[in-house]
Amino acid sequence: MYSSKKIVQSLGIILKAKSIFNIIISPGSRNAPIIIHFTQHKDFKTYSIVDERCAGFFALGIAQQIRKPVVISCTSGSAVVNYYPAITESFYQSIPLILVTADRPKEIIDIFEGQSIHQENIFQEHVVTSVQLTEDESESGIWYNDLLMNESINKCISKSKPIHINIPFSEPLYDTTNHLQVKPKIIKTIPVKNYVETYDYKKEQYIWKKYEKKMILLGLYYTGKNTEKILRKLSFDPSIVIFTETTSHVYGQNFFSSIDQLIFNMNPREWINFKPHILLTIGINIISKRIKFLLRKYPPIYHWHIGEHYENYPDTYYKLTTYWPINPEFFLKIFHNFSNIFIPSSNYRKKWEKLKKEKIKKHKSFFKKEKSFSDLNVLFSVFKAIPNHTILQLGNSMIIRYYQLFDEKKYSIKSYCNRGTSGIDGCVSTAIGSATIRKETVTLIVGDISFFYDSNALWNNYIPKNFRIILINNGGGNIFRFISEKNLPERIFHFFETKHVFSAKKICEMYHWKYEEASDTDTLKNSLSCFWKKTNQPCLLEINTKKSNNDKILKKYLSYLS
Template sequence: MNYPKIRLAQTLIQLCKAKNISHIVISPGSRNAPLTLGFGNDPFFNCYSIVDERCAAFFALGMAQQRKEPVAVVCTSGSALLNYYPAISEAFYSDIPLIVISADRPSDKIDIGDGQTIRQVNVFANHILYEANLSEVDANQNENERKINEAINTAMVQRGPVHINAPFEEPLYELIENFEVNPKVIHPVSSISSFDLDQQVDFIDSWNLAQRKMILVGSLPVDSVDRDILTNLASDDSVVVFTETTSNIHHPHFFPGIDVMIAPIEKIPEELEKLRPDMLITFGGMIVSKKIKAFLRIYKPQRHFHIDPKTGYDTFFCLTHHFKSDVSTFFNKVHTQLEKVPSDYQSYWLGVQELRRKSHKDYIAQIPFSDFKVYESIFKSLPEDCMLQLSNSSTIRYAQLFPQKESITVFCNRGTSGIDGSTSTAIGASMVVNRPTVFVTGDLSFFYDSNALWNRYTPSDFRIIIINNAGGGIFRILPGPKNTPVFDSYFETVHNLSANHLCEMYGWDYKRATDENSLHLSLSTFYSTGDKPKVLEVFTPRLENDEILLKYFSFLRTQ
């Protein structure tokens, strides 16, 4: 087997292998040639070639999202590295383990006027868990080994992005038959859940007194919470469980449509007071719903406890305590001391939810072809047991309004909530799951990340549904003047683009729909097996969608 002659590259490759970092996403370049040759020649590694570094990083992010294990991205020196930043920030805020390995010039070659050279040391300092700035000098072998071990261990234990910057001196392409170094492997030390006894007592006392307990669940991997815990919460009359679409938890007594519940009462103080919890418990990732944030920031609970092994954001400006634990471990520790308090909190809001669901169906039955109606048809059509990936902006917000099938797992890049990289993330995620993947996206998000289609790995059962309303339709929903030249050009960014030529260029099957009949006809065969991935582009009326959505919330208020 051929290995790079440069000892630093040998060290990196061996330590990645020793720590089972088996998926490597490589973007082409010369300075990273020692790593590309080493990873590419070793059959242990599953290597992927993605030219666009921004797409490459999100592709790796998608794989790490599903594997729950670190995936490495490798690039050359210079601006190539900076293209990783959007995915790094997403990994940082979504707790996804990502190992960024950048090749660099030796330190004495920086800032002397050489091309493809920037200041790479600590370049991601604000959004990285660990920076391993290595040395090209063989005498620093022990220090390099320590830093590489620490970086990979940090990604594994703390769940997030790390950066390993490796300077290589030319020649870069020389190979040898055997490794010349045998780096020391330092195994990670797992974090242990710990509880402050006083805060634990405060939690138990608060629980046993509170007649209105709200549990708000953000994005979670599948099976993050023991089923018995969910069943116990659902059986407690004093508990209301609000779940985001990306929480991936379900129960008939939970409340998956948060905005559907809050929007009709957001101008009725007495109803908001009925919903105000005495005690708020949160877990999971970032919250999509702006309405629940606005509600809880005004109608604050007396106590707010957040449960997460790593991060405890004071999202509602009333955080009492952050328990550094996974949810199941925490509740299994305290559940024997938690009492069920008599209350009509859950039953009252379950009754309201039933009325909302009836009104929801009544409204859909009377509206014309639009974004709202298209999303309803899409979510109903999804095959069982598929993975649903969602883009940001309008798509994830519409998804919050509709019930999702329990067998479907739902994901969205909500760490930074950007539209960049959603397609690449979905394709990367599809590479490491044994189920079909459906990616639902808006038009701007799709075109922004269209290089995501530029790869030879996308599975044939991968499906993309684009809702093309000729611009950034979400801006028509937000406050502000509309239908002006400035609004059309700089906010909504009106366009007449279509995905058909991209599909032809990259070899994807393409379908289009422009009304209900063509949509239902296209969906009837869209998920059937084939030898190519498929795109369905649905064109909706640009000027009607915002009014139909806003009238939906008004309709719920009047029922």
């Protein structure tokens, strides 16, 4: 059985031809042709997620793992707008989503018809293309729709960004047919590999060989094995230091992966001694505010950025001198060829290695003395307990920042976080989407505000039994007390923070989750020892740190390192 709407039949055939099979649908009426067609089609894996905001992030979690487009579809009106947070995240994180929104006929908009808004181009700057299809089922109308769908879906694939396909549907919506009535043409694009003429980068080649202090800084980036392999080789060059973050997805013995542990309290005079001559950046958003501050305030001589698909120059540190719009792997191959001749006189990497050893020594010394049941101690215990070769999803705000200070076991755990726009609104939904597509255990570590804000994510029939959530409940979040450099009146902080007395226990009962709670060191240790064992339901461990001065303890730790 198929929808009788030819436009939907064509969409199904085109998606199948391009190997796009995951469809997340939110219930509604105007999107009935889409629901009927795809839920009856054996080639597609369909999911029903009621809340459109959760549905968008759920799809993002799947696409984040498979690195292929995922379709999200909803009814008309306000339902469409609820996709916007997930769309902005997918746009800036470079994750391909295909929005297929049902709309009402154009002529009835603004005549007081229910669930009708201006949906055409509603996502504007946050999709790479937005197309308005037609209900015309003549030969020319079908040709036009097929062309637009092919073009937009190909852009989604090639640019790894979200697209929007808006489809108007007139009554009747529920008519079906037993036979497909269309044979849409399939247009494919041929990917072209990057190529740079040698003479184009002779000056850069000379600069790279000349200077003795080079820093490669990786932000959020989904790297391939070849890129990681080349970076490891480059890391033995004494004139190069490679800084990575947990979102960089690269690991190497000579990499520096805990940036804030190294530089959080570094004063400008110290930085002048450590700052690079050449800064080479790959990927997007850097989590460390301190490295951004230092590189902006005391910039390198040269800043090169490598990366595809940027419409505007990514001049993060206000010192961009060269932009290479090519695949980072291709760039690194070029420069590795003439980086084999190391600069023996450089001691740049040794300086950073010496600093790293000092910080690790102080780190260990601090934890021998500090035994409070605080966010810092609790999270370090949790990070150590996460099973090897599993998937870790991290909440935004303080959780991801704490993980940046942790340097053990990262090589064996793949970690993810929504750092495109860095919002808290879809952390739980993204993690659940990720868990549905992975065979490995997926663990989400999340703060209380992020969890409660996105608790509708648990209204979901697809959560695997081995999915785990560790909820750090400190009674309202501490990030603003940590990042603020001003001593503001306590009354003002009530508007920055969200103080509460909530617990996740009743939410877990409502959704039939296994629930555990820990509010002291011994209980936490016992809970973690068996938390990842097989169960017949997903589990949540709530860790209560409300009684600790979490922001003061973290500042004490960072001060101790300096």
